[in-house]
Amino acid sequence: MTTPLKSVVISVDGVTEVFPARSLWQRLPARAASVLNPRAAEPENDALVDVRDQDGRTEVTVRVGVSSEARTPDVVRGVAAAVRKHFAPADVSVKVTVARIAPAGPVAAGSHDA
Amino acid sequence: MSMPHDTFECGHTLEELSIYLDTGEFADPHHLESCPECRNGLDSLRRLSAAGNELFASDVAAAGSGTDEWMKDILANLALELRPGRTIPLRSDDPADTLSETEGAVLALVRSVADNLPGTVAGRVKLDGDVTLPGEPVTVRADLAVLFGQHLMDSAASLRQDLAEALARHTELTIAAIDITITDVIDAPREEQ
């Protein structure tokens, strides 16, 4: 269900990564390549995009990494717009958090890689 | 394993001498200059200390380098919890949306800008001010280590400019000032002494 939504998010210009949406900071291993690197296998239990109904309205939560070559505020608004378009005509509220701003491409040297 | 209480003929013990070596405390310091037994005892303790240093050096050598596989394995197992810090709001086009970036992401951005300048490495970085309220003035304070030979004022000036650009590009913070403190000048490769 949420997988197509993930590809909607990752295809927004400037988005480099999509992180598991919830209970993250407590759980996310800083070095887990499978989480940080979109090319690696996705962990099964962590939904990358969280969609839930809140008082009759659909609430979508997304956490992303943004390329340092992009403009973060524009990218984030682009993500919100893409998610809204994906759900249209349903009315959704979108929550986007940027957890990392770093050079695009393979996980940057000296940051999280082994 | 019961040690006989090793008392010298002069009445002092190796234990007293051991404490003397650590603390400099000894009831009768002049005695140490003239007593052959105590001086032999001190020599033995110093030999022990030298052997201890050798053992330490050989143990550390046997432990391997911090860049070896064993340390990579340990680091991979650590699963360090990230530190998001405060939530910094970003404007949204739709009032129903909540857009933000984490303070941790912005601090990392500041560090990477400083690290990418030639000859500089970021230290501690602080965002002073209430970053959770749009429009609040925020002062960026960054510690900086500069490699020896770099012009300090030039390094600070180009960093200030690069940071201003990066923060304008990636945040909507109202930056009141960028304070850079050069805390270290690095002159040579360092290793554990």
Add this chain to the structure above:
Amino acid sequence: MRDQLDLVPDAILVGRAADGDTAAFEALARRYGPHMRASARRLTGSYADADDAVQEALVQAWKQLDTLRDPAAVKGWLLRLTGSRSIDLLRRRRNHTSLAGGEDDAPPDTVSPGAGPETTAVAGAGIESLKAALATLPEEQRRCWILKEINGQSYEEIAQTLNISPASVRGRLARARTALVREMEDWR
């Protein structure tokens, strides 16, 4: 960038790590890991336990970096954490073995006194006789000696690690040295 971090002083790395920079923390771990490992091996007497102790010490260090008053003193702090975690590990082992019935004062002798597979360097005669002498010490004395001579801890710090009084540390250390000197003289 990795090389660059390996060049900078401890205090810088500690500041960055406290800000959440995992790369800076890893540079610290690489810098002091071998010393931590050496200390843990002497204390636990086991290669596997030593690496567990180092790992636990690093986890604790990451969580408690904010409590480190003097960032430049990180090396001593890491070694104190390593010492405490090693002693904890030994206590857990001890409880296990006493439950199992076999209560013995000697540690599992994987590391000391014999030369393990990793101590291939031609060790001086002093080292060899010291290793043999260490093996004859009562455990509490040996711990004091290692915490003092390998970790460079003060009497106060050793007292906290071992949960005994500084006066006991002083006494045990002095007795340890006396015994070591005697043992080593027998070997000469």
